[in-house]
Amino acid sequence: MIHLTIEDRDGNRQDIEIPEGINLSLMEVLKASEYDILATCGGMGICATCHVQVLEAPNSLPPVNDTELDMLDTLPEAGPDSRLSCQLRVNEDMEGAIFKIKGESN
Template identity: 55%
Template sequence: MKDAINIYVKQDNGEQITLEAPLDMNLSVMEVLKAHEFPIQAVCGGMAICATCHVEVLESGELPEMNDDEAYMLETLPHATDSSRLSCQLRVNEEMEGLVVRIMPEA
């Protein structure tokens, strides 16, 4: 079993930044982004009630199914797309190797 996976953050200028996400800490993608000092507010601390960790998934392996709370929050966002997710609801796992996200602007 691997110790970590790579997650990529696509910047507005087209640059793609590689982040190493450990598999043994049960972190969310939001926590990985915050640890690498990306501008994720995560006001609610990962409870899926503020949507300040909104990302667009550009490429992914298998992601967990979206729950009703996440779907509701995403419906309220002006910048949401069909591939939007709340990064707090995505727990890092081996199937996410190669995940590419773009941090979405706040409302």
């Protein structure tokens, strides 16, 4: 199991467990865990509503890709720890990471 901690927009934290080898993006996992994520573009990296902030990442996450960078640049509230959760595959390297949900809600 991969263990992540998710902080919602109200600051409440919850631990979630994801089976290894599931091959989903973090956005898909968050939606499956019933977090309110719009993901309007369905994970194509062009809506930015799946914006998360990486609060902690014990292992380094894959670098920001070009699509992601372009989109994050359009977000006034994005910072150096910002990621698009649809561009992050959940795998063992994410073990112990803490993400805060930032994107706009419904």
